[in-house]
Amino acid sequence: MKKGTLTVRIGLDDTDHPDFGCTTYSFDGLMSSLNQMRGLKIIERRLVRLWPYASRRTRGNGALSAVIEIPSNSKENLLVNCKSWFDGLLSEIADYPVAENNPSPALLVSFDATPSDWYWEAVRGEVNLHKRVKQVIDSDIFMLSHEDKWGVIGASAAISWVPKGNHSWELIGWREDEKIGTERRISKKSILEMSSLFADTFMNRDPTFDKGIISPRTPCPVLYGIRGATKSAVESAHSWIQGVEGNERCFKWASHITNQLSDDHLQGTCCGTVISKPEVKKGAHAIVKVISDHKGENLVAFSEGGDVNKLLRQLMPGDRISWMGLRSPDGSIHLERLKLTSASPRNLSRPDCCGSSMRSKGRGQELYCDRCKMKADKYWIFDQWSPSGLDLVEGWSQPSPSNRRHLSLPLEHGIPM
Ligand SMILES: [Zn+2]
Structure with missing residues (x-):
């Protein structure tokens, strides 16, 4: 930071209506308007994607921020400019027709670094609005917001994200x-x-x-x-x-x-054993039950999951699998990546003799051929099975690019550990 300058973080979220606008575009308008200020320098513009299941989410669930530099003596001027731009935004959105999720923008200006938890909480789970608004107010952050304040969650997350290599x-x-x-x-x-x-x-x-x-x-x-x-x-x-x-x-x-392709929303790879046949629901989404870490879990693969869904539907009890996914609010895990690590035996049969399968006469008895009367110790024959019709990367499946979350790292860019 140059002498006589201040580093400022500005965050914005929730300006878009289902049929109008886009937070990226509003933010660009804000940047253009601030760029008129003498001595102001935009260092970096940031776009963060947040938890996909947030109860109140904007399209694409993204929020914007920027790191800017201003002359130390123009703090007041910056806040006045932000206020006047934000008033313009509020009057613009007041004309939008009523929708289920009308915009509820918030613009935050912080002269200090904010806690990185504000980002992590918003990328990995539901953030309590009242708690976050209070934290922001208690932090000396300049806050402009719509009366509902929903935008505060995304805007505070956006100013708290620090790119750290996986951006x-x-x-x-x-x-x-x-x-x-x-x-x-x-x-x-x-x-x-x-x-x-x-x-x-x-x-x-x-x-x-x-x-x-x-x-x-x-x-x-x-x-x-x-x-x-x-x-x-x-x-x-x-x-x-x-x-x-x-x-x-x-x-x-x-x-x-x-933070797109960062996998920041996921908490690592899990593994377990399948304990039920896949159950296919309406719309082709499918569920299996697994035991993982001594606990039962339901794994869900949506039809949009492409190969993840196709692989899940071929699983059988006893299969050992690895996965990455998000815990949805109903407790089930929505899969983003799935791998079969070891298949349980398919198509079990007894060995053939004289053109048909040998049979056992009962518990503890040997196998026996009805025709030639040959006996054999009991054993099973089975197929070395592997899933078919899938485009796997080192065994891992993933949705097609158009059905992948913004936050998800494609397998071509990195294999889960
Ligand atoms: Zn025989």
Whole structure:
């Protein structure tokens, strides 16, 4: 930090309506507006994804923050600017039609580092709103919020996340106002080419469904998000794809360091033994019971889980498996990755003699051939079984890219320990 400057963390969440807006776009507006301030420097913009089961969640469950530097004497000026921008936001969202989840934005400005627990609690579980609001108020953080204050959870998590090696980058390009709601013109061919030209970008396409997945399908202002390992990778790929004839030009763009692909929402690999046949429910989601660490658990694989679901449906009691997943509010574990480590014997049979199976005459008796009268010690024959029709990485299955959570690390980037 330079002498005479202050480092400030600014966080924002919950500005989007199901049919309008996007927190990334609102945050970009805030950054542009603050950028007018003399001596202000944006050091880094951050995008965090939070616990997928949060009872109150925004689309994509992301929140935004930035680390900025300002001259020490412009603290008041910064707060005045934030307030005026936030008032504008509140009056804009007041015009949105009533929906189940109307925006409940919060903007936080902190001149000190905030507890990293605020991030971990929000990426791994449900955060109590009243408790978090009190913690924020007790911390001398400048808070602007809608009366419901829901945005405080994501905004406080976003300013408390410190990238620590397992981060990635996402460059988001936004559309001109008049194009919002119309079809996004980014050709599938250009996305395919971008993937092969820029090897450090990822999650651009879903080969299973042969489609690009950089553009959302909602009527929000995002044209696309390009994910990658480094800032320069996403920025080079962006400038290349913008140069492709026929592709829609974005109106504005910004790179964010993110916790996407970090696996921060998961708590490691578990293993256990299957004790029930898979039960397939409506919509193809399937459940098996396992014993893990002397405890019974229900493992659930949704049809969107692709190979995870297909593998789970082939399991049999006695199979030993490893998995990674999230405990859902109903106590079951929703699987994100699954591996069969050792299969229990399938298709048990007795040895053949004279063209048919030998039989045992009862408990403690030997095997016996009805025709030639040969006897044999009792034993079973079985298939060396392994699951079929799956695209596994070192035995691990995962959902296809378009059905994977933003937070999940693809197996191509790392095998669970
Ligand atoms: Zn025989």
